[in-house]
Amino acid sequence: MSETYLHLNNNVKDKLWKMICSLLFLCVISGNCVVYSTFPNGTGPNRKEGKVWAVLPDNVPSFDRGLSKVHVAPASTPMKKFNSTNSRRSKFRREVVRMPRFYRRRSDLTSSGIVMSRHTPDRWLDASYDLRYGCPPGCQCRYLEVECRQMQLQGVPRGIPLSTEKLILVGNEIESLNRSSFEGLSNLKTLVVSNNRIRSIEPRTFDHLTSLRRLRLNRNELKSLSRDVLSGLSQLQRIDLRHNKLTCLDADLFRDLPELRHIYLSNNNLMWIAQDAFQEQKMLEQLHLRGNQFRCDCSVRPLIENFLRTNRLDILIRSGATCYMPDGTTRLGQRALDARLLSTLECSANDERYVRPPMMCTPKTSVSCSTVCDCSMDRAANCQRHELTSVPQDLPREIMELNLAHNHIEILNTSSFQNYRNLRKIVLDSNRISHVDPNTFSNLKKLSSLYMSSNKLQLLRPGLFAGLDSLRILYLHRNKISCLQRGSFEGLENLQILHLSENRIQTFPKGSFEDLRRLKYLYLVHNPLICDCRLAWLPPILVEKEAGGTQWARCAEPLSLQGHHVREVLPKMLRCDAQMGPDDDNSLCTPERLQCPSGCRCTEITSTPLLHARPDAAYRPDELGLISDGLSVDCSHLGLTELPKTLPVNTRELNLRGNQIQEIKSFSALTGLNGLQNLILDGNQLERIEPFAFESNAKLKKLILSNNSLTTFDHRILKGLENLEILLLQHNQLGCLNNFTFSHVPSLKIVMLNNNKLRCIAKGIFEKLNLESLSISSNPLKCDCHLSWLPDWLRENVDQVISGPSPPTCVEPEDLAGTPLASLARYHFTCNKPGEECGTSSKLTRPTEERTTRWPCTASRSVCCEYPLTTERSKCPDRCTCESDGVYCSDLGLTEIPENIPENTTKL
Structure with a gap:
């Protein structure tokens, strides 16, 4: 192959420069070109001519414009070959599109050539082809220059060519810079990051930018700079820090910058500069200090003296630095920092207070980093196992990883992470978190991993994770989540891994995962899933997304499907009863209805699914998960005067013992607690319970109302309690019970009525009950004709009646006082008017008709039980x-x- 030297005149060098760059940039990395570093024996171009030369193959089309002459080199011309494929391969992927090291400077091209094979693409010779290959999206890339202006960038973009010498990032939203921001860009000579929102720069951020000459950080929000932030910039000549919020300059800030010539510090809030802050800048030419907040006192004396001593006072004077007089705050009170000001300052020669940095310039050390957290790792804080109850707020703001595992945190609020916007990873495993406020994570735009396993979360409210656009991993296993709603995972479009194993989830609302468009791995094992029509949409998603090897989610109910993998259940097998549809949702599944009342103690009650498995079943019972049977809510001895305003909807046991509650209304916090089984209200000051107060608590089995001040007990109080088994009413002030009192509680087994003021008990009150224990002792019973039925009943049910310290005895009449009822015969019970019978009443013709029935106990002195007989509320x-x-x-x-x-x- 013959080789052609292309000689370009000076007047066309700039026009074709883009083409030459493209050739050198792209053909070498493809292996179609061979690069030569010099032309010996005088056959090549003369380097001193300043021309641009290239060695091209025969098939290159002719360039008529701008060519002065064409030379044909003999085939025997010796040349030193450089093979780009043997060069060291960088660990950075983006270097594959970079120009070889020999062609990073224009001056290097004047003594080099390039040989192209016949298979070189013709488009490489197109002068319109530029360096966009490898240019960050949205940026403009010219030869060795990348400009990303006003693109709302929040960080330094990726994909910047490693050969870049000038990088412009003006007018973006960058808030911090760290050591990885400019990694690999060792050829940078000019860096412009003006007009952003930079608040912090990590120490040694520019450490590897050894070629940097100019650095512009003006118009940002910098308040301080650590002493190591500019280390490594040994070639820096110009730095621009104007229009920031700097208040102090440390003595070591510019110590490693011997080449620095121009320093721009105007329009900051500078009040103090160390006396030897510019000591190492022997070549300093310009210093700009106009528009700062210096005070005309002894704090500026060391600085002026240093410039005077080094014969550079003129530089300080030209800087425009002025100070305010102590008694003036207007510009009329300003004076220049010069020798005349120095002569007016009355400062003690031995006073070193102004040599040392003032208190405001001393960086605040994190108490948490020195006590409960390890902040020694780069941009990470390890605060685990220190019994923390909240997220520390004084950690370095630039941290990217925060480990708070194995602490005692119970609540996450909106301020928990507001100071740490750069967080990429948060570990909150093994805490006690039961509540997360809305917008807790809203400002964590860069968070990619969130671990919250082994906590006490019960529900995931809609929008809880909104704003976590970058989240890839979310671990929520080993919580107590039983309540999910549509939108629980809203905003997690980029989530790839979701771990929900070992919770209490029984069903998922339809479309629960529709926001997770990039989900790859879903873990659901060990949840007590109810495989009915509400989950008909789930199996196809599990076939595609479920992870865990063969450990897949199984059905806990119904018994016909127990143990089946959910992913394998056919839609026709997922049925619901007539009262439930596939779109049914729990409207009471809200944060307010699941939150533990203030001051109360809530404990989860769990159980295992009812097993229907064969002995040779291919799964273990624990694979079905634990069913959350609700909460045990203990609000005892809190001095409450009324019921809590709200109670968790899944309350199973409610303890209100030892308070000062006086009344229970028909509509209260108990309304809606359909699963309530045990209610303890003893030791209060109850005087009144409204009818139908417990009607919505159909599953109630135990009701303890002892040790109160009840004087009457309307039979409608127990309306709806068909499952009630235990009723304790001892130690109250009850005077009379009619035969309707227990008409609504057919399952009643234990009744305690001792230590009241009962005088009359209506005949037939216990007839329809299958009692196991009854106590009526310590009551002032009047043994007249109206109680004539009771002795026979007591003798017939002797095994069920609890005698207590003493058996039921008569108080009246006088001749029977102290006599046990069971020892009396019917003829002992007489009335003044035998025709009157205690306990008779006219029957109701309609259930809803309200009538009043009287229950006379004596003829001479009538003690009556008057209750409206309305049976509906x-x-x-x-x-x-x-x-x-x-x-x-x-x-x-x-x-x-x-x-x-x-x-x-x-x-x-």
Whole structure:
């Protein structure tokens, strides 16, 4: 192959320079070119001519414009070959598009040539081809120059060619710089990062920019610079820090910059500069200090003396530095920092207070970093295992990794991470987190990993993770999550790994994962999933996304599908009863209804699914997960005068013992607690319980109302409690019980009525009950004809009656006082008017008819039980929640005002 030397005149060198750069840049890395470093024996171009030469193959089209002559080199011309493929390969991927080391300077091209094979693409010879190959998106790249202006960048972009000598990042939103910001860009000579929002620069950020000549950081928000922030810039000649918020300059800030000639510090808040801050700048030509906040006192004396002593006072005078007189704050009180000012300052010669930095210039050390956190690693803080109850707020703002595992944090609020916007990774495993405020993570735009396993989270509210655009990994396993809503994962479009194993999740709302467009791995094992029609949409997603090898999610219910992998269940097998549809959602699954009341203690109650597996089943029972049976809420001995305003909707046990509650209304915090099983209210000051107060607590099994001040007990109080088994009413002030008192509690087994003021107990009150234990001792019973039925009943049910310290005895009449009832015969019980019978009543013709029935106990002195016999309460609108302070129908998708709103409603 013959070789052609292309000689370009000076007047066309600039026009074709882009083409030459493209040739050198691209053809060498492809292996189609061979590069020569010199032309010996005088056959090549003369380097002193300043011409640009290239060795081209025969198939290159002719260039008529701008060519003065063409030389044909003999084939025997000896040349020193350089093979680019043998050069060391960089560890940085972006270097594959960079120009070889021999062609990083224009001067190097004047003594080099390039040989191209016949297979070189013709487009490489197109003069319009530029260096966009390898240019960061949106930026403009010219020869050795990259400009990214006003692109709203929050950090230094990737993909900057390593050969870049000038980098311009003006007018963006960069807030911090660190050691990785300019990694690999060792050829930079000019760096412009003006008009951004830079608040912090990590020490040794520019350490490897050994060729940098000019650095512009003006118009940012810098308040201080550490002494090592400019280390490594041994060739720096010009630095621009104007229009920042600097207040002090340390003596060592410019110590390693011997070549520095121009320093721009105008329009800051400088109040103090160390006396030898510019000591090493022997070649200093310009210093700009105009528009700062120096005071005309002894604090400026060391600086002026240093410039005077080094014969450079003229530089300080030309800097425009002025100070304010102590008694003036206007410009009229300003004076220049010069020898005349020095002569007016009355300072003690031995006073070193002004030589040392003032208190405001001393960097604040993080107490947390020196006590409970290890901040020794680069941009990381390890604060685990220190019993922390909150996120430390005095850590370095530039940290990128924060480890808070194994602490005692219970709540995350909006201020927890507001100081650490550069965080990439947060570890919160093994804490006690039960509540996360909205917008807690909203400012963490760069966060990529969030670990919150082994905590006490119960629900994921919609929008909780909104703003985490960069999040890739989210670990939430080993929590107590039982409540998910549509939108729980809103904003996590880039999430790739989601870990929800070992929670209490029984179902997922349809479309729970529709926001996770890039999800690759989903972990759901050890959750008690109910495989009904509500999960019909889930199996296809699990086939595509579920991770964990063969450890896949299984059905816990119904028994017919127990143990089956959810991903393998056919849609026709997922059925619901007539009252439930595939789109049904729990409207009570809200943060307010799941939050533990203030001051109370909430403990989770768990159980295992009812097993229906064969002995040879291919799975272990623990693979079905633990079912959350709700919460045990302990609000005892808190001095409460009323029920808490709200209670967790999944409350199973509620302890209100030892408070000062006086009344329970028909609409209260108990309304809506459909799963409540145990209610303890003993030791209060209850005087009144409204009818229907427990109607919505259909699963209630134990009701303890002992040690209160109840005088009456309307039978409608127990309306709806068909599952009630234990009722404790001892130590109250009850005077009379009619035969309707226990008509609504057919399952009642234990009744404690001792230590009241009962005088009359209606016949037939216990007839429909299958009692196991009954106590009626220590009551002032009046043994007249109305109690004639009781002795026979006591003798027939002797095994069920608890005698206590003493058996039930008579108090009246006088001749029977102190006599045990069970020892009396029917003829002992007489009345003045035998025709009157205690416990008779006319029957109701309609269930809703309200009538009053009297229960006479004696003829001479009537003690009566008067109760309205209404059997229905005011209705509550369908799907709404009726409480004592109003009716709540929000967020139900209603299209019209609901019916059956109670007439006495004051708040809707």
